[in-house]
Amino acid sequence: MNDRPPDAEVAPAPYPRRAYGWYVVFLLIVAYIVAFIDRGILALLVQPIKEDLGLSDVQMSWLMGPAFGIFYATLGIPIAVLADRHSRRNIIVIGVALWSLATAACGLARNYAGLFLARMMVGVGEATLSPCAYSIIPDYFPRQAALKAVGLYTMGQSIGAGIAFLLGGQVVLMVTQASGVDWPLVGTLKPWQMTFIVVGLPGLVLALLMLTIREPVRRGYLNQARSASGPARPVSETFRFLAGRWKTFGALFLGNSVVTTIGYSYFWLPSVFQRTWDVDAAQAGIYYGSVLATCGPLGVITGSKLSEYLYQRGKLDAPYTVFAFSIVGTLPFAIAMPLAGSALVAVALLAPAIFGLAVASATSSAAMVHVAPAEFRAQVSAIYLLVISLIGLFVGPPSVAMLTDYFFKDEMMIRYSLLVVTVVIGALGLTILLMGRSHYRASAKEAEGWHEK
Template identity: 35%
Template structure:
């Protein structure tokens, strides 16, 4: 008798539910960006303090706990860890709406990070279990569309609610919605049964062994640090560009929050979603013949991302800026499918969640931990010279990190080929 996990259409159901959860993952992160100005005004926070809340507070436990929770998922069940994590981060998101000062909001964001730490790496591994290698980059790219969809939904929904009620209600609304999704996820998604036998048992029980395996592979470090540089710029821009756009175009009234949300949300939904999916399609197409394309494609995208972001942020017309910014918003997350698929092939099959977890540890410590804070701190330092425009100048400087990411990706081509581990399934 055919089990649920063996039915032809079931991998699609799993992927759809993982995409929904991942969308909430980034919705809960990005809602802070569109609410930057009202939160800063209400709680009397400067750019450096808000950057610490948006990035460092979230990243501290999110990054560190990613590896042990990924290992737990390999041992005790990916679905359980993902659903439990969704409940935790959604509950803390709702609590953010009750914060009355810097430290309270900082601690609640720590809690959001604790929850979200258990969501992504097990999802990567679950996708790898259900999709063969020739379709894996595309499946990971579809999952990665949760990033732009969540970011876009966050600015749209957060801006709309805050423009009509207040920023506190926005947090509570999206937090409660996430909690309601968890039981539906548990009902529909099951882990794929593992093969039985001594080899499978030994490998599943030693997921921690992935760390010394990856430690010796130059491709892993080049990709992890390169993607980390991209994420430093990307997460910083995700937090601060809504405020930059609002100040630059004079959209600073409460009623303008939805205008800013519409501007940013449409960019992220149209550009970001198409870019992430395109990355997976191109990697699956060209990577069959040459593994180098798994990193060559993101490197080319990053080379284009840096200058187009700079031009878009300097453009005086909001209409022209939208069309220019559509390009880097499509390209700056194109790396998700190809590089994550490549990283999973630097370790044995049954260590996939552990490999993803260690990759996310590096990526998020750099991206989330430093990106928003660094851009905010740079803005504070430039305030005396550039005044209200200091945040925009800080962002223009920071996008140079995409060029560093591109250089590291090109350097990873040869070691990736040498370190590639063929799938065992």
């Protein structure tokens, strides 16, 4: 029984040393990079896998999106419930080890079913990372610095995607130079299979490094008298919290689905470059990877800095405002890019599109954390990831492939499929974001009362 009077003040525990907090953020960024490499390397191996296993664009799209996404999205909520009750560090360690082994297992697949199953297990492992990261990062920093830290964490996605395509481009060169490698017990492995193994196994080293993270004190509760050792809130309370602010979180969740849908549909960009502008796979990987690895992090840093700048000057809805207007600036370039007359013009248009999507990705995540209290933060993060991942993975790659295979009925028309997806999804998402701005502003004002100044 708690004898503390209801109005008793609870002395806040000191934050960890700032340097240590940034060390944790660095490790989480590295984990995000590794996750996206393992998730995205498939996009540059489309052609050799299609030829080896006899697959269509639609079948490949199911490996890119739904096979990975079905558990990546749906397991987020139960994992977040565990994160609200148990060590977030330990959950991340298990997840990193699992997705690394599953990525390597993709290289052992001999048929479509085996590759599909391995991709599903990659999704299971990666489902652990972001709910725990979004929950744990704000507990290392005061509120203002936490906005920057969460934004920088999302930078791992852009860097990881860039490295995945740059690395994949070099691997495609190996495909033309090697016929296969004989391994004991498993037999002959083709270059695309070796790629998965070489990319996946180093993640086990990262899992060991994650053991150096210490679990921090949880902060930012709705009820400041409640300690982190108290009973965890059930999922039903999280849904009640969201339902009471559905206009705010609905705008955030559906608005960021624009970013994930366009981003995941870009898994087809190497194929667009190959089929439209006759660029070989290796060069397509270099083009796309270079843009992602440079413009992506620059966008994340810009978005985070701008949100922090506006918040310091009293704009409580700073991350949401930056998020919404970044989409406004991104769509013209994203729409024009597939219509480019040459590969170099396409790359020039792709650069500002990726920059804008990165600004949006960083600030949308920060905007979500900004209005989620500590006792619900991991679960809200998981529901957020559930929505944006299901929409992004199940709409992005499959819709491009289905338009190409079933509507245009010509794989050379893939750039127009990408254009249609960008226009339709972009217009819907932008409308939702602009309608939700006033509701987010009210939620941000409410959230100020939950945090230590």
